[in-house]
Amino acid sequence: MTIRAADFILGGPQGGGLETSSQVLTWAFARAGYGIISDREYFSNIRGRHSYIHAETSAFELPRALRYPIHLLAAMDAETVFTHFGDLAQGSYLVYNVDEEKSNFATIPSMEVELRERLRSAFPGIGVDGTLGSLVKYLGSRGVTPVGLDYASILSDAQGKVGIVASQVSRYVSAILIGAVAALTGLGEDYVSYGLARRFQRKELYEHNLYIARSVMSQVKSKFGSPLALEKPSIEHSELLVASGNDAVAMAKIVGGLRYQSYYPITPAADESFTLEEYESLHGDGLDSEVVVLQTEDELAAVNSAIGAALSGARSATATSGPGFDLMVEGLGWAGMNEVPVVVTYYQRGGPSTGQPTRGEQSDLLSSVFASHGEYPRIVIASGDHEEAFYDAVDALNYAERYQMPVIHLVDKFLANTIASMPVPDPSSIRIDRGKLTGNVSGTYKRFDMSSPISPRAFLGQAVMWYTGDEHDEVGHITEDSENRVRIYEKRMRKLEIADSEIPEERRAAYYGPEDADFLLLGWGFVKGAALSALSELSAQGLKGAYLHVRVFSPYPSKLVAGILSRFKPDRIIAVEHNYEAQAARLARMNTGVEVGRSILKFSGRPIYADELVRAVKSVLSGSRREVLSYGA
Amino acid sequence: MARRPSPTDYRSDVWNDWCPGCGNFGIVAAMYQALAEMNADPRMTVVVSGIGCSGKTPHFVKVSGVHTLHGRAIPFATGIKLANPKLNVIVNGGDGDLLGIGAGHFVALGRRNVDLVVIMHDNQVYGLTKGQASPTLPREMQTKALPKPNIQDPVNPVALAISSGYTFVARGYSSKVKHLKDLIKAAIEHRGAAFIDVLQPCVTYNDIFTYDYYDKRVYQLEEAGWDPEAKDESDAVRKASEAYAKAFEWGDRIPIGVFYRNTHVPSFEDRISARLPNYLKVPPAEETVDRGGVPVMDGAAFRKAFSEYIVEVAKG
Numbered sequence: 030m031t032i033r034a035a036d037f038i039l040g041g042p043q044g045g046g047l048e049t050s051s052q053v054l055t056w057a058f059a060r061a062g063y064g065i066i067s068d069r070e071y072f073s074n075i076r077g078r079h080s081y082i083h084a085e086t087s088a089f090e091l092p093r094a095l096r097y098p099i100h101l102l103a104a105m106d107a108e109t110v111f112t113h114f115g116d117l118a119q120g121s122y123l124v125y126n127v128d129e130e131k132s133n134f135a136t137i138p139s140m141e142v143e144l145r146e147r148l149r150s151a152f153p154g155i156g157v158d159g160t161l162g163s164l165v166k167y168l169g170s171r172g173v174t175p176v177g178l179d180y181a182s183i184l185s186d187a188q189g190k191v192g193i194v195a196s197q198v199s200r201y202v203s204a205i206l207i208g209a210v211a212a213l214t215g216l217g218e219d220y221v222s223y224g225l226a227r228r229f230q231r232k233e234l235y236e237h238n239l240y241i242a243r244s245v246m247s248q249v250k251s252k253f254g255s256p257l258a259l260e261k262p263s264i265e266h267s268e269l270l271v272a273s274g275n276d277a278v279a280m281a282k283i284v285g286g287l288r289y290q291s292y293y294p295i296t297p298a299a300d301e302s303f304t305l306e307e308y309e310s311l312h313g314d315g316l317d318s319e320v321v322v323l324q325t326e327d328e329l330a331a332v333n334s335a336i337g338a339a340l341s342g343a344r345s346a347t348a349t350s351g352p353g354f355d356l357m358v359e360g361l362g363w364a365g366m367n368e369v370p371v372v373v374t375y376y377q378r379g380g381p382s383t384g385q386p387t388r389g390e391q392s393d394l395l396s397s398v399f400a401s402h403g404e405y406p407r408i409v410i411a412s413g414d415h416e417e418a419f420y421d422a423v424d425a426l427n428y429a430e431r432y433q434m435p436v437i438h439l440v441d442k443f444l445a446n447t448i449a450s451m452p453v454p455d456p457s458s459i460r461i462d463r464g465k466l467t468g469n470v471s472g473t474y475k476r477f478d479m480s481s482p483i484s485p486r487a488f489l490g491q492a493v494m495w496y497t498g499d500e501h502d503e504v505g506h507i508t509e510d511s512e513n514r515v516r517i518y519e520k521r522m523r524k525l526e527i528a529d530s531e532i533p534e535e536r537r538a539a540y541y542g543p544e545d546a547d548f549l550l551l552g553w554g555f556v557k558g559a560a561l562s563a564l565s566e567l568s569a570q571g572l573k574g575a576y577l578h579v580r581v582f583s584p585y586p587s588k589l590v591a592g593i594l595s596r597f598k599p600d601r602i603i604a605v606e607h608n609y610e611a612q613a614a615r616l617a618r619m620n621t622g623v624e625v626g627r628s629i630l631k632f633s634g635r636p637i638y639a640d641e642l643v644r645a646v647k648s649v650l651s652g653s654r655r656e657v658l659s660y661g662a
Numbered sequence: 663m664a665r666r667p668s669p670t671d672y673r674s675d676v677w678n679d680w681c682p683g684c685g686n687f688g689i690v691a692a693m694y695q696a697l698a699e700m701n702a703d704p705r706m707t708v709v710v711s712g713i714g715c716s717g718k719t720p721h722f723v724k725v726s727g728v729h730t731l732h733g734r735a736i737p738f739a740t741g742i743k744l745a746n747p748k749l750n751v752i753v754n755g756g757d758g759d760l761l762g763i764g765a766g767h768f769v770a771l772g773r774r775n776v777d778l779v780v781i782m783h784d785n786q787v788y789g790l791t792k793g794q795a796s797p798t799l800p801r802e803m804q805t806k807a808l809p810k811p812n813i814q815d816p817v818n819p820v821a822l823a824i825s826s827g828y829t830f831v832a833r834g835y836s837s838k839v840k841h842l843k844d845l846i847k848a849a850i851e852h853r854g855a856a857f858i859d860v861l862q863p864c865v866t867y868n869d870i871f872t873y874d875y876y877d878k879r880v881y882q883l884e885e886a887g888w889d890p891e892a893k894d895e896s897d898a899v900r901k902a903s904e905a906y907a908k909a910f911e912w913g914d915r916i917p918i919g920v921f922y923r924n925t926h927v928p929s930f931e932d933r934i935s936a937r938l939p940n941y942l943k944v945p946p947a948e949e950t951v952d953r954g955g956v957p958v959m960d961g962a963a964f965r966k967a968f969s970e971y972i973v974e975v976a977k978g
Contacts, residue, residue, distance in 0.1 A: 059973040220976070272971045280968050284959045286951025289745050308967060310938050316963045319938040321744050321946050326770040330737035333730065337710075337741025340728060341749065342947035345741070363731055453972055456964050461952035488947055489726050489742060490749055493704045497721070497729035498713075506676055506721050507729075 031260035034087035041105025044076035046203035051082040057224035062262035064091035066449045073386040088260045093558030096639040103206040107132035107161045119172040124209040127177040130162030204238040208245025215258030270453045274444035279304035281422035289338035289345040291323045291331040297445045298348040298376040328353035332360035342488030346372035351380045358400045365405025367496045370429035377441040388634025389442035391607035397437045406525035409583040411439040413557030415449045430464040443555040475503040482523040529584035537586035542575025550576045552605040562639035591621035599626035635661030669694035674724045685862030688836030696846040707750045710739040712759035714790045716783035719754040733764030746947035747931045753780040761797040772826025776930040779849040785864035793867030806869045820909035823857040830856035831922040883919030892924035
């Protein structure tokens, strides 16, 4: 018997090798032809707190959402089992360390107090005495198959056979998880070896890990077989790009001609800049691509040096998250006032203040659209998945230069830290649009020539020009003249009308589903995957819904959105968002006048899972006005 | 310009609205002279400023000008310069701008040694907001507009620049225009972060540090036999320490001139070009990123560069 898709969780202490397990399995499943998506959930912590990877691998699609309950939990430690046992489905498998059976939840110091209290009140009712062994026994009685492995003896066997250094033994627990997952899902040894070879360039590390993974595979297979074996993959791709959202954006920026990136370290944005730095210098076969990546002293310097680089003529960007963006707002206003093409890649996380630095949220939409004193035009793009993030990152650079204004590219932590499989992008399908450029100017140059809203742009070095954050004349000198103020104010603002008339609304919002749908989900960002997955499940149950995905919030695709919203009754339009206020729904009403009557919201910091969204949609269709989701550890 | 330019060639047509007698006039006059003597290409020269009276400087100079935000002139200038190191970039900022709201950037520039010139208009007050105490006003001083004497200690700009890593550190006096002009020229010629603290009387709000006050006290370091040079890398700490101590000489005698110069520290541009081999030849601002709208990075180059992310699906 085979299954079409499997959801599994790998859990363990932060810094304990989970990412290695996930990376290797991701490559291995992709190599075998399966689609995969894998979300990393972690604390703001370097070592020791509970983190986990939740992944779905599919034989028939490139998966775009995660769901519960899961088929398999592979635990590095007891805390993982105590945290996730409720996520296990009937007929699922639990891989755990038999050595830890005596471990009691009450004495695990890294566990948060709230979870400990919940377990304390739940365990007596289900006859669990607090130890891992007792919990495993309970799970066994509820249709979960425990796969108990003795981690210590597996590792000491490897120590004897392949000569692992004793002090390094704990680094190999990841290989145990890899072996167990591969065995249970029927993933072939060749693929595991492929994943390990990619991960470990050092031959002995590869061999040690392969030895452990193999021995676990044979141990597990001989006792349990491959009960979660996936059916033969039917995805038509000869190759896949497997990357996090951070990395997809970094690659896109390089293809898109980015030549200057500044940043100040902040989660979950910083990985993008590291990747850019890794690929800062690419040469050969006619390519000479060099990107200056500058780590600045703060976000004020990050945004303002990026603006300076743009004035010199480099395609320029910075990447940040909420607290950093707040510091950048004054600089963005300067860029708006001076018509500077600069891109801010904005990785949303849980706010306000420090909020939940490593958790996801979409609560910075209104801030992106409105942040500023005074008024200036800006473009705000929000990506729904890895592929969108890739192409949006290129378009952000294009729009910035074509319309000579700042562009905010919204991504969220879910997308940033999720590793997904996607078709390999085709650069020949990409266009680079640098907008109106003058080249060298010998005579008088008017940077803000008012003969059209978008003035021909010279770089510093090509003409003598002036810029100022004060209101200015065509040349760029300060003037407070009232008539000039009105003319140049209108010139600036009208650029957004031009962008609105030029960028097709279909590029800015997309409708998924049948024309005669009975209800509409209205969402944005990473909600897209869960919404589309939920709709296909709902449709299988006879509920016919559609999804309206808004991808550009400024200039807002008002006509298209208004046209679609007006086809539905207000109580059949459901906002689905990762925030409290249903921010995108507010913008929809502001721009279209149509009321969005219902909402499904999640602000726990964890992604929306397809299954909980299915349930919430049903609740709304049967009368609930607002559903707040909270599933996920 | 075929003929040798004169200082007036660098004066813009914008009416200068600084107070009559403002010390800034001496600074901008020294800039006109320095640019003329160096035959500076107006297109390749960029004056970057922050906010306040000094912030208006770019508008009065006929080279490119970027009048930025309060405290942020250095980050703007850093981005401008790093994207196109062929530009000659000169920062003008006030003491409040560079050492108050922008102090973090001031320190960071020293660490990087970017080839920029920073001219600080040091008048101990915030002029344009009507005379509040700036970070260089000594404690217990009560300049004209202050309701009470200042209770904050001053920062020593020269000492801070030295300890931040600036490789050219000088002090000028706006009334000694020729001397200041020579300092500006030397700062432009220096390859690395150059700082000039310019004593600049605010005739409206500072009734303590006046022309009269400085005229009686300033003396030129070079005339007193001061040698600012760090001879080699190993000499840098000794020279910097001496210059640091010298920076605190204040009172009856106030030194102006070059305190410290170290030509043995690689500029930030050199550090970048060690990683990006084409950087100085084809800087980011001049790099071709597309051919007729198509990215220079084609499919093959993408696959090669990012092979680490690509998984070939096994056949079978």
